[in-house]
Amino acid sequence: MTVEPGVRTGAESDASVIARSRDAPEAFAVLFDRYADEVHRYLARRLGGEPADDLMAETFTTAFQQRHRYDPSRATGDGARPWLFGIATNLVGRHRRAEGRRFRAMARIPAPADHEEPLADRAAARVGAQAVRRELAAGLAALSARHRDVLLLVAWGGLGYEEVAQALGVPVGTVRSRLHRARGKLREALGGSDPTTLREVPGHD
Numbered sequence: 001m002t003v004e005p006g007v008r009t010g011a012e013s014d015a016s017v018i019a020r021s022r023d024a025p026e027a028f029a030v031l032f033d034r035y036a037d038e039v040h041r042y043l044a045r046r047l048g049g050e051p052a053d054d055l056m057a058e059t060f061t062t063a064f065q066q067r068h069r070y071d072p073s074r075a076t077g078d079g080a081r082p083w084l085f086g087i088a089t090n091l092v093g094r095h096r097r098a099e100g101r102r103f104r105a106m107a108r109i110p111a112p113a114d115h116e117e118p119l120a121d122r123a124a125a126r127v128g129a130q131a132v133r134r135e136l137a138a139g140l141a142a143l144s145a146r147h148r149d150v151l152l153l154v155a156w157g158g159l160g161y162e163e164v165a166q167a168l169g170v171p172v173g174t175v176r177s178r179l180h181r182a183r184g185k186l187r188e189a190l191g192g193s194d195p196t197t198l199r200e201v202p203g204h205d
Contacts, residue, residue: 031060055091093145096145148182
């Protein structure tokens with residue numbers, strides 16, 4: 001059975017919600033309920049909690065204003081999700097310096113000393129985790145904006161390649177190329193470790 005993108009079991013599709021909202025604007029609140037938390041988490045990891053509050057609201061305001069331009073025939077994956085993440089990523093683009101400062105600051109956070117934890121094994125694990133976070137943050141800060149966007153849409157946004165392509169308005173081949181380069185640079189920053197560790201690093205306010 002083929003399921004239409006953006007359709008939840010027993011629920012109205014994203015495309016249908018958007019179409020209905022053109023005549024009944026209040027219907028657009030359904031999309032907010034479906035995706036606001038995901039968009040906020042993505043923004044908070046990139047810019048911190050307080051900026052994420054404002055940009056999440058701006059993401060949905062922009063989407064609402066542009067809902068007449070939404071083309072369901074171009075949707076891939078989970079309905080309106082790539083469209084919303086694309087808007088959010090464009091808004092992050094206005095805060096590149098703030099994002100870079102955030103990652104550089106995270107890279108300077110000192111690791112806790114062993115004596116701060118009574119169990120030696122646990123202390124070593126904490127120090128190791130902090131070191132990975134610092135190296136990861138430094139690696140992210142060093143990436144170009146276009147490579148960072150692709151990498152973080154996949155790692156923190158949870159989008160597939162086609163969804164990222166839709167979100168950024170670029171070909172899938174470009175997504176694959178940028179992601180390959182970003183992972184390579186991040187792997188170097190992590191001393192050869194698997195950059196998928198990025199998924200395990202929480203955001204910090």
